[in-house]
Amino acid sequence: MPHLEQETARLQTAIQALASQQTSLSAQMTAQQQAVATAQTQRANAQNGVAQAQARVSPLQAAAAAADEQVAEAEQDLRDAAEPPAGIPPAEWRARLAALRKKLASAKTAATAAHAKVTEAQQGVAQAQGQVQAADRQVAAAEAAVQATQAAIAALEPRRKELQAALTEIERLNTEIQRDPLDRLILQQVAAQLSARTATLEESHLAARFELEDAEALLARSITRRDELTALLAGLATQIPPAEAQASAAQQALADAEAEVTAALQEGPLS
Numbered sequence: 001m002p003h004l005e006q007e008t009a010r011l012q013t014a015i016q017a018l019a020s021q022q023t024s025l026s027a028q029m030t031a032q033q034q035a036v037a038t039a040q041t042q043r044a045n046a047q048n049g050v051a052q053a054q055a056r057v058s059p060l061q062a063a064a065a066a067a068d069e070q071v072a073e074a075e076q077d078l079r080d081a082a083e084p085p086a087g088i089p090p091a092e093w094r095a096r097l098a099a100l101r102k103k104l105a106s107a108k109t110a111a112t113a114a115h116a117k118v119t120e121a122q123q124g125v126a127q128a129q130g131q132v133q134a135a136d137r138q139v140a141a142a143e144a145a146v147q148a149t150q151a152a153i154a155a156l157e158p159r160r161k162e163l164q165a166a167l168t169e170i171e172r173l174n175t176e177i178q179r180d181p182l183d184r185l186i187l188q189q190v191a192a193q194l195s196a197r198t199a200t201l202e203e204s205h206l207a208a209r210f211e212l213e214d215a216e217a218l219l220a221r222s223i224t225r226r227d228e229l230t231a232l233l234a235g236l237a238t239q240i241p242p243a244e245a246q247a248s249a250a251q252q253a254l255a256d257a258e259a260e261v262t263a264a265l266q267e268g269p270l271s
Helices: 002-080 090-177 184-267
Strands: none
Touching: 002 090
């Protein structure tokens, strides 16, 4: 019957279109899952950067505390020498005061430099934490894209089953119609089923029109959201490499500064 043939062709075309859409979405999800893995690796690297930056703060803080102690000792030495001891010539006493003042100035300079390095190290920690936050946003965006694609794939499965069941039913009807010899009772049953199916198809067609409008609106919103996520991922991907380079440079600067402060503390203030 032409109607059944047309319906069979329509269902087969719809099933093939769904299969093609599922294949496309599966490929898209694979790429998105790779993006998630890349983003997670970048986040792990950023977290390691935070740990390394934090590890540099404590030694620099200890160096700054030691420099403060040397300032306090130099100030105490200067206070102790405020009055000339008995038996020391005034010229020698003034030379000693000048040496103590010079020692105090040197200690203060070293302490100021040590505290500056602590501040710089803390800024490096904050910068590294910012990179972690950026990587977290990138991971969240990539995972959201995967979840959206998974939901789209899952939404296709009930429709595929519905179309396959309808195709199976039509094939059964065709078999009954083409049965030889013909069974009048069965043909009457088939005719009743076809009439009922025609009414159902008319109702389904009307409902499908509304569903299609809703699906088109949802698709438009999904495409807009996908474009937003893609733009966000692209922006984050361009931000992370320069930030990593800055963090690396800052860590090297902190290492150099730590070595300078340590060397200065080992040599002691100039006398």
